[in-house]
Amino acid sequence: MDVVGQGAVTGADGIARCPWGSSSEEYIAYHDAEWGMPVVGEAAHFERLTLEAFQSGLSWLTILRKRPAFRAAFADFEADVVAAYDDRDAERLMNDAGIVRNRAKIQATMTNAVATVRLREDGGLASFVEGFRPDPLPAPRTLADVPATSAASVALSKALKKRGFVFVGPTTMYALMQAIGLVDDHLAGCHRRGCAVSGR
Known part of the structure; x- marks a missing residue:
């Protein structure tokens, strides 16, 4: 439909x-x-960022159904733990049928964990993402009124890439902003x- x-x-x-x-x-x-x-804390933001990246090219329903396995695979999205993952962990995850077995996205999650830890020096991931909250807009009337990107998601994407994050394109970041209430697209x-x- x-x-x-x-x-x-x-x-x-x-x-x-x-x-x-x-x-x-x-x-x-x-x-x-x-x-x-809204979500609270580093792990919650890291989880949403990761799941939105894994969703790229797939149904969100697929990600929802695999979410418990993702949480187990990535240590409940504790950045310090995931930042210490190595090639053996990447190979282990590639053999985990419970998650989406995409090597580039698995490596991206490990890279982003390292970047998340580093970002603590400047206030942390949660406050960093929150800093790109745009001014509220009128409620969309239909799904056709909901954009795929915005000026704020483009800016957030660029800022995160400068901090070492990957798989954080403007469309993925707009989906993140929707998911955590930075924009209200209900x-x-x-x-x-x-x-x-x-x-x-």
Whole structure:
């Protein structure tokens, strides 16, 4: 079903959601409880950054279903632990059927862990990403109104690359900004519109 031009849709439970957030039980749970909500701490930001990078070219549903395995594979996204991974760890992860076995993305996660540790000297990953929060925009009415990138995501991408991060292109960073509530792209009429501001 083409949902790009759709506005918020009301599900069988009588609740209006973004169209993608109504398409499966996993999406409903993620849409209602997480997407667009602020996260706290380095590990949470490193996790979201990593998962968005792994999602590139794949369905987000695939990533959601593999999320427990990703957390186990990458030590609950403790940057110090992942930064110490070596070639043997990369090979171990390439043999882990629970995650997306993409060597470039696995290596990128290890690289980004090192960059995350280094970024603590300048306040840490969480505050760094938060510094690119743009001014709020009117609520999109349909998915067609939701951009793939923004000036802020381009700037965040460039800034992270300068700090040694990889697989942090503008589209991936815009998805990160949506996921952690730096931008609110819940559609007008969606019951979760404004959740990043309300914090619930």
